[in-house]
Amino acid sequence: MELIHPxxxxxxxxxxxxxPFVIAAYGLLWLMFCGYVTFILVRLxxxxxxxxxxxDAVAKKG
Amino acid sequence: xxxxxxxxxxLIVLGGLLTTAAFFMSFYTASVQRxxxxxxxxxxxxxxxxxxxxxQVAGGVTYGRPWLAQxxxxxxxxxxxxxxxxxxxxxxxxxxxxxxxKKSYDTRSRLAVETSLIFTLATMIxxxxxxxxxxxxxxxxxxxxxxxxxLMILMVAYFVLRNSxxxxxxxxxxxxxxxxxxxxxxxxxxxxxxxxxxSHPVVFQPGMDVTNLVPFIAAMIGMLGVGYAVYMLRAAxxxxxxxxxxxxxxxxx
Amino acid sequence: xxxxxxxxxxxxxxxxxxxKAILRKDIVMELRTKEMLTSMGLYAILVLLIYYVALSxxxxxxxxxxxxxxxxxxxxxxxxxxxxxxxxxHEQDQGCLEALLLSPIDRxxxxxxxxxxxxxxxxxxxxxxxxxxxxIFLSGGMATxxxxxxxxxxxxxxxxxxxxxxxxxxxxxxxxxxxxxDFILAVxxxxxxxxxxxxxxxxxxxxxxxxxxxxxxxxxxxxxxxxYDVIMISAAFALYEFILGA
Numbered sequence: 414m415e416l417i418h419p420x421x422x423x424x425x426x427x428x429x430x431x432x433p434f435v436i437a438a439y440g441l442l443w444l445m446f447c448g449y450v451t452f453i454l455v456r457l458x459x460x461x462x463x464x465x466x467x468x469d470a471v472a473k474k475g
Numbered sequence: 476x477x478x479x480x481x482x483x484x485x486l487i488v489l490g491g492l493l494t495t496a497a498f499f500m501s502f503y504t505a506s507v508q509r510x511x512x513x514x515x516x517x518x519x520x521x522x523x524x525x526x527x528x529x530x531q532v533a534g535g536v537t538y539g540r541p542w543l544a545q546x547x548x549x550x551x552x553x554x555x556x557x558x559x560x561x562x563x564x565x566x567x568x569x570x571x572x573x574x575x576x577k578k579s580y581d582t583r584s585r586l587a588v589e590t591s592l593i594f595t596l597a598t599m600i601x602x603x604x605x606x607x608x609x610x611x612x613x614x615x616x617x618x619x620x621x622x623x624x625x626l627m628i629l630m631v632a633y634f635v636l637r638n639s640x641x642x643x644x645x646x647x648x649x650x651x652x653x654x655x656x657x658x659x660x661x662x663x664x665x666x667x668x669x670x671x672x673x674s675h676p677v678v679f680q681p682g683m684d685v686t687n688l689v690p691f692i693a694a695m696i697g698m699l700g701v702g703y704a705v706y707m708l709r710a711a712x713x714x715x716x717x718x719x720x721x722x723x724x725x726x727x728x
Numbered sequence: 729x730x731x732x733x734x735x736x737x738x739x740x741x742x743x744x745x746x747x748k749a750i751l752r753k754d755i756v757m758e759l760r761t762k763e764m765l766t767s768m769g770l771y772a773i774l775v776l777l778i779y780y781v782a783l784s785x786x787x788x789x790x791x792x793x794x795x796x797x798x799x800x801x802x803x804x805x806x807x808x809x810x811x812x813x814x815x816x817x818h819e820q821d822q823g824c825l826e827a828l829l830l831s832p833i834d835r836x837x838x839x840x841x842x843x844x845x846x847x848x849x850x851x852x853x854x855x856x857x858x859x860x861x862x863x864i865f866l867s868g869g870m871a872t873x874x875x876x877x878x879x880x881x882x883x884x885x886x887x888x889x890x891x892x893x894x895x896x897x898x899x900x901x902x903x904x905x906x907x908x909x910d911f912i913l914a915v916x917x918x919x920x921x922x923x924x925x926x927x928x929x930x931x932x933x934x935x936x937x938x939x940x941x942x943x944x945x946x947x948x949x950x951x952x953x954x955x956y957d958v959i960m961i962s963a964a965f966a967l968y969e970f971i972l973g974a
Contacts, residue, residue: 418506418686434608435546438601439498442550443491445597446701450487453708457480460715467722474726573970621926628919635915639906648974649902652967656895656920659959663923 479711486704493697494550500690501549547608548678549690551601553698555623558594559661561587561702562630566658569651581647582713584654585637590706592630594698599627610674619675622664629657746833750841754815755848764849768811772857775803776864783865792865793875797932800861801888801925807857808850808892809917812900813910815846820904829972839897839968843961847893854885866936876935876942884935884946887953888928894961895920901971924960927952 565587572580602620607613614620636653640646668675679691758764779799783792819825819842828838858881866875896917903913931949934942 417503434604438547438604439550441600441604442554442597443494445593445600446487446705449593450705450708453705453712454480457708457712457715460712460719464715464719464722467719467726471722471726573967622923625919625922632915632919635908636902636906636912639908639912641907642974645905645974648970649905652898652902652970653916655967656898656960656963659963660923 476711476714479707483704483707483711486700486707490697490699490701490704493700494553494694497549497690497694497697498546500693501546505546505549505686505690506684545609545678547601547605548676549694550698551598551605552679553691553694554594554601555598556695557698557702558591558598559665560699561591561594561706562626562658562661565591566655566661569654569658572647572651573655578643578647581651582710584651586706586709586713588630588633588654589709590702592627592634593705594702595623595627595630598623615674617675618667618671618673619664622660622667626657626660626664629660633657741832743834743837746837747841747844750828750833750838751845751848754842754845757818758849764811764814765852767814768807768849768853769856771810772803772807772853773860775806776857776861779803780864793937794933796861796866796936797934798929799865800858800885801929801932803857803861804850804854804885804888805892805918805921805925807853808846808889808896809910809913811849811853812846812893812896812917813903813913815842815849816897816900816904817909825901825972835969835972836965838972839965842901843893843897843964846897847889850889850893851886854889858882858885875938876946880935880946881932884928884931884950884953887950887957888924891924891953891957891960892921894957895964898964898968898971901968905974920960924953924956927956 565584568580568584568587571577572584602623603613606615606620633650633653637646637650640649667673668677683691783790786792816825819828899916899920900913903909903916906912908915927949931946931953933939934945934949939945
C-alpha cells in the first residue's frame with residue numbers, strides 16, 4: 414500500500430465540497446457513543462454509591 | 476462487575492482507535508470507489524454521477540462530482556451492519572427465552588435490542604448527513620431508507636410494548652414474540668437494495684480492492700467491539716440495579 | 729375390543745371440527761349482536777367521509793386515480809385495526825379466551841379459528857366499502873376508463889386482508905392484555921404491516937391507474953405480498969401458542 418492512493422490525489426485536487434458532511438457525520442457518531450456511554454457510567458456510579466450507603470444501613474441494623 | 480466495566484472501557488477505546496484509523500485510512504490509502512447501484516436496467520456502476528453538480532476532469536479521469544461523501548462507507552456501513560447483527564442476536568436470545576423460559580435470556584434480548592437501537596440511531600444520523608451531501612436532500616423515501624426507518628420504529632415499539640405490560644413473565648414473552656416478528660425486517664432491509672431498483676449505493680460487493688477492504692474490516696471490528704462494550708456496560712448497570720433492589724427489600728423487611 | 733377402539737376416536741375431536749366450532753362461535757355471536765360489522769362498516773364510511781373533506785378543495789383537474797389505491801388500503805387498514813381490537817376485546821371481557829384455553833382444543837387451531845373469523849368479517853366489510861369507494865371517488869368521467877379488470881383489485885385486497893388478519897390476530901391478542909390496548913395495537917401493527925402495505929398499494933395503484941405495464945407490476949407486487957403473507961403467518965402461527973400461554 415502506498416501512503417496515498419493515486420486516485421485520492423486526483424480527488425483532492427478538486428473542490429472538497431462534501432468534506433464537512435462526512436467529517437460531521439463521523440464526529441456526531443462518536444459524540445453520540447461517548448454521550449451514551451457517559452450517561453450509563455454516571456448512572457452506574459450513582460447506583461454504586463446508593464448500594465454502598467444501603468449496605469452500611471443494613472450492617473448497622475444487623 | 477468492576478472488571479466488566481474495565482473491559483468495556485478498554486473495548487470502547489480500542490474501537491475508537493480502530494474506527495479512527497479506518498477513517499484516516501479511507502482518506503489516504505483507500506482507492507476512490509465506484510458506487511454500485513441497482514437500477515431498473517440492472518446492475519450498473521455509476522461512477523459518481525448520481526447527483527452531478529459539475530463536471531471535473533483530473534488526470535484524464537472524469538468525475539461527475541468530487542465525491543468525498545463516498546468516504547462515509549468506512550463508518551456508516553460498519554455501524555449499520557453492526558445494528559443488523561446485534562438485532563439478530565437479540566432475536567436469537569428471544570427464541571432461547573421462549574424455549575427455556577429463563578429470565579436472563581429476556582434481559583439479554585432486551586439489552587441487545589437497546590444496543591441495536593443506539594446503533595440504528597447512529598446509522599440514521601450518519602446516513603442523513605450523507606444523503607444531504609450527495610443527493611442534496613436530508614431524507615428520501617427510498618426502499619433502503621424506508622425499511623431501515625421501519626426497523627427503527629419497530630425497536631421503539633418493542634420498548635413501548637414492554638412498558639405497557641405489568642406482569643413480568645407476560646412482558647418477557649410478548650417482547651420475545653414481538654422481537655422475532657420484528658426481526659423479519661432485517662433481511663428485508665439488508666437485501667432490498669440488491670433486489671429492487673433503489674438509489675442507495677451497494678458498495679460492499681465481491682471484488683473489492685484490498686486498499687478498501689482493510690479499513691472497512693478494521694472499522695467493522697471496531698464497531699462490533701463498541702457494540703459489545705455498550706451491551707456489557709448496560710448489563711453491569713442492570714446488575715447493579717438488581718442488587719440495589721435486593722438490598723432495599725432486605726432493609727424494609 | 730370394539731369399545732377400546734372406539735374410545736380414542738370419540739375422545740379426540742378432529743382438528744377440522746375444532747376449527748369449525750371456534751369459527752361458528754364467532755359468527756353466531758356476530759349474527760346475534762351485529763356489533764363488529766356495524767361498527768367496522770360505520771367507521772369505514774366515516775373514513776371515506778374524511779377523504780372527501782380532504783379532497784374537496786383539490787379542484788377539477790386533480791386525478792384521484794393516482795392516489796386511489798393508497799386511499800382504499802388506508803381505509804381498510806384503519807377499519808381492520810378497529811375490528812381486530814374489537815374481536816379480541818370480546819374474548820377478553822367475557823373470559824372466553826381462558827375458557828378456550830381450558831377446553832381440549834389444540835392451541836394452533838385457536839389461532840386459525842380466530843384469524844379466519846377476522847378475515848371473514850374484514851372481507852364482508854370490504855364487499856360493502858370497496859364498491860362505495862368506487863362509487864364516490866372513481867365513478868366520475870374519465871377516471872374509470874383505463875383501469876384494469878376489477879378482479880385484480882379484488883385479488884390484491886384479498887391477499888392483503890389475509891396478511892392483515894393473520895398477523896393482526898397475533899398482535900391483537902398481545903395488545904388486549906396490555907395497558908394501552910388499541911394504541912399498542914396501532915404501534916405494533918402499522919410498522920409490522922408496512923412492507924405488505926407498500927407492495928399492496930403498488931399493485932392496487934398499477935391496476936387502478938391502468939399503467940401500461942400494469943399486468944407485470946401487479947403480479948410482481950402480488951407475489952411479494954404473498955411471500956410476505958406466508959412468512960408472517962407461519963411466524964404468527966408458530967408464536968401464537970406462547971402468547972396464549974403467557
